[in-house]
Amino acid sequence: NMFPPSQDLEPFPTLEKRMAIYDENAATLSIKAIEDCIAGQLHKSEITHLITVSCTGMSAPGLDLQILEAMELPATLNRTSVNFMGCYAAIHGLKIADAFCKSQPRANVIVVCTELCTLHFQKEATADNMMSSLLFADGSAAMLIQADEHTGFRLENFYSEIALKGKKDMSWQLSGTGFLMTLTGYVPDLVRSDFNSLVKNAMEASGRPAQDVTHYCIHPGGKKILEAIEESLQLTKHDFKHSYDVLRKFGNMSSASIVFVLKNILEEIKETGQSSATIFGAAFGPGLTMETFLATYE
Structure with a gap:
């Protein structure tokens, strides 16, 4: 539990503690999304590029290397991280994947977007904080973009x-x-x-x-x-x-x-x-x- 059992939630969790929780959980969610995405379509060894997208946590080494290590992907994997761009960043990830595919005819690019928005709950009762708590949620999704000519x-x-x-x-x-x-x-x-x-x-x-x-x-x-x-x-x-x-x-x-x-x-x-x-x-x-x-x- 990130928050203490006190009525005022003090001591309130620091950014450091929140990022530690992100590091513990983001890769697991990302890997599940990637595995669901490529199931029946592609073996993990055929992935040539990995694009990680997130604005709710970051570190170096980061999410991309965590995924590479846990999935036992090749050390030669091309990695790109799209960080802190917000809600439109998935399209930016698609744009990068499209460029890779146009320049490399055998590219199999994974774009995985993983966000843990609820990590950033703030207790002050401001309009921005209340709106954020009501609207934003956690989620992970992956896409496979391929250079090969496929119908669809x-x-x-x-x-x-x-x-x-x-x-x-x-x-x-x-x-x-x-x-x-x-x-x-x-x-x-x-x-x-x-x-x-x-x-x-x-x-x-x-x-x-x-x-x-x-x-x-x-x-x-x-x-x-x-x-x-x-x-x-x-x-x-x-x-x-x-x-x-x-x-x-x-x-x-x-x-x-x-x-x-x-x-x-x-x-x-x-x-x-x-x-x-x-x-x-x-x-x-x-x-x-x-x-x-x-x-x-x-």
């Missing part, structure tokens, strides 16, 4: 924008008792005003009209953010059902969340026998950064 899911393009006017409205800062989250009520307003143009700009950069999108894979950052996107695109809650489903069942798991949403979308495409689909993905983080991807399924 294919990454097509990436696009990002930064709304610097929202720089102070979403932040993630270090403190002596953990990481401190700031997420103001202005974030949904920023998303509402900018998201429609973000989609148009991203699709234009891909050489595709926005009307081509059949599925929206949106990071479930919160109910108000999803509602703001609905209003901006003039769509309905049903169009974002997978985002709502993940938010309802698991909460906001930071970078891992959008991977859960993507999994649900791909399962629906397969189960309903759709011959093709165009998936637009988006997530948000400090900056205010809006990161997107475009993918197809055939």
Whole structure:
């Protein structure tokens, strides 16, 4: 138990203690996610690249080396760590994996996103602390990205924008008792005003009209953010059902969340026998950064 059995939770856990708990647990969750991901598809010895994604803990040697050692992966494994970028970092991980696959025709890249958000509970009854405690959760998810030509899911393009006017409205800062989250009520307003143009700009950069999108894979950052996107695109809650489903069942798991949403979308495409689909993905983080991807399924 991280917290003492005192009424005031004192002595309150230090950042050092929280990071020790992260080190004890993050690798186990990550390995389970990786094993589930590659089961029946790839032997662990065939993994050529490992990309670890996390904003809730870090050390050196870190999560990447813990996974390599525990899974007995080759010492020649290419490792990349995406740290402290927030909820949009899974898309950044996908972007790196895509670059590896384009440059190395035999690449088998694992992207694993592991977040232990609840480690950073703060006891002061501020709006930011209460919101963080209610919204954020723990989770881990892995993806296998391959260079070989396979039918099915294919990454097509990436696009990002930064709304610097929202720089102070979403932040993630270090403190002596953990990481401190700031997420103001202005974030949904920023998303509402900018998201429609973000989609148009991203699709234009891909050489595709926005009307081509059949599925929206949106990071479930919160109910108000999803509602703001609905209003901006003039769509309905049903169009974002997978985002709502993940938010309802698991909460906001930071970078891992959008991977859960993507999994649900791909399962629906397969189960309903759709011959093709165009998936637009988006997530948000400090900056205010809006990161997107475009993918197809055939």
